[in-house]
Amino acid sequence: MVSNQFPASSNKTDSILLPEPFFTRLMPEIQDLAELKTVLYIFYLIQRKQERPCFVTCEELLSHELIASVGEEILHRVLELAVDHDALLHSTVNIKGKDEDIYSLASESDQYTDNNIFTLYEQNIGIITPMIAEELKDAGNLYPPQWIEEAFKEAVTMNKRSWKYIARILERWATEGKDSGKHKGDIKKDDPDKYVKGKYGHLVRR
Numbered sequence: 047m048v049s050n051q052f053p054a055s056s057n058k059t060d061s062i063l064l065p066e067p068f069f070t071r072l073m074p075e076i077q078d079l080a081e082l083k084t085v086l087y088i089f090y091l092i093q094r095k096q097e098r099p100c101f102v103t104c105e106e107l108l109s110h111e112l113i114a115s116v117g118e119e120i121l122h123r124v125l126e127l128a129v130d131h132d133a134l135l136h137s138t139v140n141i142k143g144k145d146e147d148i149y150s151l152a153s154e155s156d157q158y159t160d161n162n163i164f165t166l167y168e169q170n171i172g173i174i175t176p177m178i179a180e181e182l183k184d185a186g187n188l189y190p191p192q193w194i195e196e197a198f199k200e201a202v203t204m205n206k207r208s209w210k211y212i213a214r215i216l217e218r219w220a221t222e223g224k225d226s227g228k229h230k231g232d233i234k235k236d237d238p239d240k241y242v243k244g245k246y247g248h249l250v251r252r
Contacts, residue, residue, distance in 0.1 A: 062093045064133075065152050071131035076124075080116045084124045087112050088134070092151050101150040101188070103141070125149060135187050150187050162191060166198045171207050178209055189216050193224060 068089075076082050091110065092102055104121065107113050113121055128134035128149075135150045163186045167174055174182070185194065197215040201207060 062090050064089060067131050067133040072128055072133045075127050080120055081124050084113055084116050084120055085128055101148040103146045103148050137184055163194055166195065170198050170202055171209060181209065185216060193219060
């Protein structure tokens with residue numbers, strides 16, 4: 047006898063969250079079932095990520111059988127739609143010497159993250175310019191909130207109250223490991239170009 051119910055799962059975090067723009071803006075624009083399956087699977091893959099920062103690349107997405115089966119054309123169309131309708135966030139970063147398009151989730155929690163990082167900046171550095179605001183948003187979407195708070199604290203402790211310095215701390219933690227102990231050294235002793243050329247160098251560039 048075949049059961050018509052889904053099997054019980056021992057994992058209590060099987061559900062995924064879909065941002066409001068998925069229902070209000072993106073879904074009405076989806077053309078067919080293949081597109082719908084693709085975008086849902088993208089949300090599923092991103093939310094199942096354990097490491098931070100949490101994002102996927104096009105190459106990574108195409109390595110999954112379900113997405114590869116619908117083809118690159120549909121994938122790129124879905125990604126473009128999702129970004130246009132604020133369901134996904136798009137950035138370009140340098141990964142192993144190659145510029146990659148990366149995609150992360152836009153959700154209600156992003157608004158909290160934005161407000162939090164903006165508050166930290168205003169309290170510890172000063173007035174937020176439009177250019178800095180964009181970099182802060184990028185950082186808020188790429189790094190865990192705890193990392194951002196600790197990076198601000200470290201910069202204040204070192205009396206280095208600038209976003210460039212904080213971005214370098216985050217860059218270092220992302221590339222070398224936050225708990226490796228390496229980030230505790232004097233950042234001035236490092237080659238500044240190291241961070242500009244790194245995986246998240248776009249956050250350091252002005």
